[in-house]
Amino acid sequence: MTLAPSDKALVPFVSVDNMMKLVHHIGIEPMLAGLADYIEADFRRWSLFDKTPRIASHSEEGVIELMPTSDGEVYGFKYVNGHPKNTKAGLQTVTAFGLLANVGNGYPVLLSEMTVLTALRTAATSAMVAKHLAPKGADTMAMIGAGAQSEFQSLAMKALVGLKSVRLYDIDPAATEKAAHNLTGMGLEVVACQSPEAAMEGAQIITTCTADKQYATILTDNMVGNGVHINAIGGDCPGKTELAAGVLQRSTIFVEYPEQTRIEGEIQQLDPDHPVTEMWQVLSGEAPGRTSAEQITLFDSVGFAIEDFSALRYIRDHIGGTDYYMDLDLLADPDDPRDLFGMLQRAAP
Amino acid sequence: MTLAPSDKALVPFVSVDNMMKLVHHIGIEPMLAGLADYIEADFRRWSLFDKTPRIASHSEEGVIELMPTSDGEVYGFKYVNGHPKNTKAGLQTVTAFGLLANVGNGYPVLLSEMTVLTALRTAATSAMVAKHLAPKGADTMAMIGAGAQSEFQSLAMKALVGLKSVRLYDIDPAATEKAAHNLTGMGLEVVACQSPEAAMEGAQIITTCTADKQYATILTDNMVGNGVHINAIGGDCPGKTELAAGVLQRSTIFVEYPEQTRIEGEIQQLDPDHPVTEMWQVLSGEAPGRTSAEQITLFDSVGFAIEDFSALRYIRDHIGGTDYYMDLDLLADPDDPRDLFGMLQRAAP
Numbered sequence: 001m002t003l004a005p006s007d008k009a010l011v012p013f014v015s016v017d018n019m020m021k022l023v024h025h026i027g028i029e030p031m032l033a034g035l036a037d038y039i040e041a042d043f044r045r046w047s048l049f050d051k052t053p054r055i056a057s058h059s060e061e062g063v064i065e066l067m068p069t070s071d072g073e074v075y076g077f078k079y080v081n082g083h084p085k086n087t088k089a090g091l092q093t094v095t096a097f098g099l100l101a102n103v104g105n106g107y108p109v110l111l112s113e114m115t116v117l118t119a120l121r122t123a124a125t126s127a128m129v130a131k132h133l134a135p136k137g138a139d140t141m142a143m144i145g146a147g148a149q150s151e152f153q154s155l156a157m158k159a160l161v162g163l164k165s166v167r168l169y170d171i172d173p174a175a176t177e178k179a180a181h182n183l184t185g186m187g188l189e190v191v192a193c194q195s196p197e198a199a200m201e202g203a204q205i206i207t208t209c210t211a212d213k214q215y216a217t218i219l220t221d222n223m224v225g226n227g228v229h230i231n232a233i234g235g236d237c238p239g240k241t242e243l244a245a246g247v248l249q250r251s252t253i254f255v256e257y258p259e260q261t262r263i264e265g266e267i268q269q270l271d272p273d274h275p276v277t278e279m280w281q282v283l284s285g286e287a288p289g290r291t292s293a294e295q296i297t298l299f300d301s302v303g304f305a306i307e308d309f310s311a312l313r314y315i316r317d318h319i320g321g322t323d324y325y326m327d328l329d330l331l332a333d334p335d336d337p338r339d340l341f342g343m344l345q346r347a348a349p
Numbered sequence: 350m351t352l353a354p355s356d357k358a359l360v361p362f363v364s365v366d367n368m369m370k371l372v373h374h375i376g377i378e379p380m381l382a383g384l385a386d387y388i389e390a391d392f393r394r395w396s397l398f399d400k401t402p403r404i405a406s407h408s409e410e411g412v413i414e415l416m417p418t419s420d421g422e423v424y425g426f427k428y429v430n431g432h433p434k435n436t437k438a439g440l441q442t443v444t445a446f447g448l449l450a451n452v453g454n455g456y457p458v459l460l461s462e463m464t465v466l467t468a469l470r471t472a473a474t475s476a477m478v479a480k481h482l483a484p485k486g487a488d489t490m491a492m493i494g495a496g497a498q499s500e501f502q503s504l505a506m507k508a509l510v511g512l513k514s515v516r517l518y519d520i521d522p523a524a525t526e527k528a529a530h531n532l533t534g535m536g537l538e539v540v541a542c543q544s545p546e547a548a549m550e551g552a553q554i555i556t557t558c559t560a561d562k563q564y565a566t567i568l569t570d571n572m573v574g575n576g577v578h579i580n581a582i583g584g585d586c587p588g589k590t591e592l593a594a595g596v597l598q599r600s601t602i603f604v605e606y607p608e609q610t611r612i613e614g615e616i617q618q619l620d621p622d623h624p625v626t627e628m629w630q631v632l633s634g635e636a637p638g639r640t641s642a643e644q645i646t647l648f649d650s651v652g653f654a655i656e657d658f659s660a661l662r663y664i665r666d667h668i669g670g671t672d673y674y675m676d677l678d679l680l681a682d683p684d685d686p687r688d689l690f691g692m693l694q695r696a697a698p
Contacts, residue, residue, distance in 0.1 A: 008440060009365065015678035016358065020696035028693075055404055057419050059452045064424050066415050070406050075413050079426075079448065081455020087686045091357060091454055095680045099428065103408045105440055106430020115681035119689055148683075151690035175687055182690050328677075329364035331444045332464035334497075337436045338524055340468055341500035341531050344377075347369035 009333030014112040014315060018324040022315070023116070025322065029159040032152075034318075035124035036131075036160055038310040043128075046280035048072060049306055051257060061085060067305035075101045076309040078114055093148075094118065100312045110316045111328060114308065119152045121311035122303060126231045127156035129279055130205055132289050133254060133297040134229035138204035139164040144196055144218055145210035145234060146170035146179035153207050153231075154179075158188055161205070165189040169199035171210075197223060207231040208242045221246030229290075230298040232266050243298075245269045251298035254279050254289075256307075265300040276300070358682030363461040363664060367673040371664070372465070374671065378508040381501075383667075384473035385480075385509055387659040395629035397421060398655055400606060405586075410434060412586060416654035424450045425658040427463055431586065442497075443467065449661045459665045460677060463657065468498055470660035471652060472505035475580045478628055479554055480509045481638050482603065482646040483578035487553035488513040493545055493567055494559035494583060495519035495528035502556050502580075503528075507537055510554070514538040518548035520559075546572060556580040557591045570595030578639075579647040586613050592647075594618045600647035603628050603638075605656075614649040625649070 014022070023031055042049070050070040057064045062083030069076055080096040087093055096114035101107060130138070141157055143150050146168050157163035166188050170176045180192045193199040196218065200206065206228055208218050221244045224230070230251065234242045243266045253276045255261040262272055279299070281287035290297050319325045334343035363371070372380055391398070399419040406413045411432030418425055429445040436442055445463035450456060479487070490506055492499050495517050506512035515537050519525045529541045542548040545567065549555065555577055557567050570593045573579070579600065583591045592615045602625045604610040611621055628648070630636035639646050668674045683692035 013677070016681045017678050017696070020693050021698070023693060024697050050406055052404065055401065055415070055417060057399055057401075057417060057424055057452075059419075059421070061453050062455055064419075064450060064452070064455050066404070066417060066426060068404060068406060068415060070408075070413075072408070075406055077415060077428075079450075079457070081450070083453075083455045086454050089454065090686065091456065092681060092683070092686045092689075095456060097457070097679050101413060101428075101430070103406075103413070104410050104432075105435050105438065106411055106413050106432045107440065107444060108428070108446070113679055113681065116689065116693060147687045148689040178685070178688055178691065182688070182694060328362070329366050330446050330462055332365045332441060332462065334441070336527070337439065337441045338496045339527055339531070340441075340465065340497040342527065344369050344372060344465060345531060347366070348373050349370070 008107065009329060009331045010327035011108045011111050011330045012319060012325040013328045014319060014325045016113045016116060019113050019116045022318065022322065022324040025324065026318065029155055032120060032124050032127065032156040033159045035121055035311055035314050036128040036156070038314045039121065039125050039307050040128050040283060042306050042310040043280040043283045046306070054260070054305065067308060069305040069309050070103060073103055074313070075103050076312050078305065078308040080114070080118065098308055098312050100316060108330060110312060111330070112312060112315050117311050117315065118308070119149055121307050122149060122233060123152035123156035125307050126153055126207065126233060126299070126301065127160035129254065129299045130157060130229055130231055131160045132282060133299065134161055135204050135227055135290065135293055138229065140167065140203045141205040141207055142167045142169070142199040142203035144169050144199060144206065144208045146175040147209065149209045149233065150179045151182045153209065154183055154188060155186060157205065163188065165191065167191045167193050167199040167201065167203055169193040169196050203228065205229050205231060207233065209234040210242055216242055217244045218242040219247050220244045224296065226294045226296060228296055230296065231301065232298060233301045238263055238268065241266050241269055248298065251296040253277065253298045253300055254282065255300050256302065256304040260304065261300055261302050264302040267300055357456065358678060358680045359676035360457045360460050360679045361668060361674040362677045363668060363674045365462045365465060368462050368465045371668065371671065371673040374673065375667065378504055381469060381473050381476065381505040382508045384470055384660055384663050385477040385505070387663045388470065388474050388656050389477050389632060391655050391659040392629040392632045394420070395655070403609065403654065416657060418654035418658050419452055422452055423662070424452050425654070425661050427654065427657040429463070429467065447657055447661050449665060457679060459661060460679065461661060461664055466660050466664065467657070468501045470656050471498060471582060472501035474656050475502055475556065475582060475648070475650065476505035476509035478603065478648045479506060479578055479580055481631060482648065483510055484553050484576050484639065484642055487578065489516065489552045490554040490556055491516045491518070491548040491552035493518050493548060493555065493557045495524040496558065498558045498582065499528045500531045502558065503532055503537060504535060506554065512537065514540065516540045516542050516548040516550065516552055518542040518545050552577065554578050554580060556582065558583040559591060565591055566593045567591040568596050569593045573645065575643045575645060577645055579645065580650065581615050581647060582650045587617065590615050590618055597647065600645040602626065602647045602649055603631065604649050605651065605653040609653065610649055610651050613651040616649055
């Protein structure tokens with residue numbers, strides 16, 4: 001008799017190291033494009049999903065959240081924290097991992113790191129939406145905030161929208177320098193800017209991704225001209241916003257899931273009945289996207305569980321045949337399911 | 350430059366195999382007693398905890414749940430499924446895993462299997478409560494339902510309450526035989542019974558733990574005499590109960606967390622304002638436990654996140670210095686937290 005667990009008891013696990021190897025195996029731009037395809041496919045079948053606002057546990061230092069969803073056949077959730085002061089201690093502001101499980105029997109089928117994967121899926125979501133909403137021919141992006149997201153955002157916009165130039169600005173010049181250095185030789189013109197106003201010059205896409213956990217005004221009203229697409233991804237929890245209310249008032253606003261965005265997004269500054277369009281409606285043809293060249297479109301993105309679900313689906317579909325995962329003995333698997341105790345007894349040394 | 354993750358990025362993981370080794374290393378009865386101590390300690394500081402009802406995703410086949418909690422310093426959650434038909438496919442009805450994290454920075458500090466651990470903590474909770482509520486000198490238990498929980502329940506009652514005899518009954522004689530076999534030589538008198546009535550003879554403690562996902566009447570009113578303690582653990586989700594309402598009406602009822610028990614426990618059969626006592630109040634001296642020898646005490650147990658939290662705390666405190674865990678590369682840990690992309694670039698082959 002062997003005590004080795006059967007394959008039912010084993011859950012494929014993708015570590016950070018293996019996730020990075022998988023990214024290089026696939027190629028970062030093809031992977032961003034592939035993730036965007038999975039995310040867009042899931043937005044198109046949006047009504048199928050079990051949608052629950054994330055379950056947050058807030059503390060003075062930050063927040064720990066669980067983001068579950070299900071399409072009726074597969075269940076997924078992400079664990080994610082947000083701790084703005086972590087950077088000072090040499091830790092990540094955001095770390096994450098995620099899980100997929102079979103709805104039919106409740107058994108997990110994938111455990112994966114999601115710190116790297118969340119950066120990829122966030123960028124893929126931004127670019128997928130920009131592909132639909134940005135003005136025709138958009139090829140220049142102002143990237144306000146040169147933190148951990150900035151390079152991923154830039155490359156996703158290149159892969160999906162055809163971005164040619166990115167104009168970087170961060171309140172910390174060292175961050176701008178870091179992002180500019182990382183993006184060198186990746187096929188984009190990279191311009192390090194001394195002010196947000198300079199970053200905005202000639203940009204048809206404006207991405208804001210800053211980390212302060214407070215009401216901030218990264219974009220003032222007079223900084224934003226007509227005919228642009230704003231990709232606002234930094235304002236993503238109660239009390240944390242980046243855009244002046246005047247910018248919101250001039251924009252046509254697109255969101256992932258209004259119930260969540262009205263609490264966590266830029267629109268927490270607006271009346272609770274301020275009109276917004278759900279992005280899945282645009283993708284399924286039920287609502288218009290951009291209707292004129294002069295319009296300001298704003299994607300008020302807070303990140304939603306379905307995007308993580310799509311990303312985990314992509315990983316599950318792409319690790320087969322690779323060495324980029326290991327099997328974890330996470331689940332008990334007695335020969336007779338009612339005989340858990342017997343399994344324990346037989347494991348005695 | 351090394352690409353090996355720093356210790357900040359590594360999360361100790363306890364597999365099923367290592368959990369079983371840890372149980373044998375500590376000893377099953379000492380471990381049940383140790384878990385009961387941790388659980389009792391956390392019940393005594395009940396008001397400190399962030400209490401959220403579990404987040405359930407129901408399907409026709411079963412349920413997948415996330416059970417989070419926090420004491421302000423440590424955050425924990427358990428993933429658990431319940432799929433009654435799994436047994437027919439050779440799978441566990443219930444599988445689980447859990448996680449502890451540091452509230453201050455959001456970093457996970459322990460990932461553990463919880464299929465085996467949940468069986469242990471459920472038994473430890475039952476016995477810890479019986480220690481306080483069962484009639485003095487109780488030494489005989491009727492164990493109705495001889496599934497995966499039955500042996501753990503019996504040994505925990507032996508370790509904490511001084512149980513000498515267990516009387517087993519299951520609707521499936523093969524299950525009774527399995528449990529009787531497993532408990533042989535463990536220091537208990539074991540009596541396999543042909544009917545629930547026979548199991549009840551001379552028992553001062555009655556434990557019900559059956560698996561049907563429906564309203565069932567495992568204990569009818571005339572089966573239950575006075576002066577007993579009922580440990581009802583099988584009725585733990587909406588529509589799933591085990592006790593006749595008449596038994597409930599004659600009992601003094603103790604629960605973990607009323608908000609959850611009124612939806613999931615035996616008392617879903619009663620008026621929403623039927624009086625119940627919270628077990629933490631008994632342990633902290635704020636409410637009486639058993640007040641007379643004739644009284645029927647009923648612990649209407651559905652399992653609560655704090656018990657899992659206590660069990661994970663116990664594991665974290667007891668794996669140090671052992672070989673019964675491995676470090677998982679679950680978290681990204683760039684040298685510069687804002688330089689996730691640079692970390693990814695440097696991992697290129």
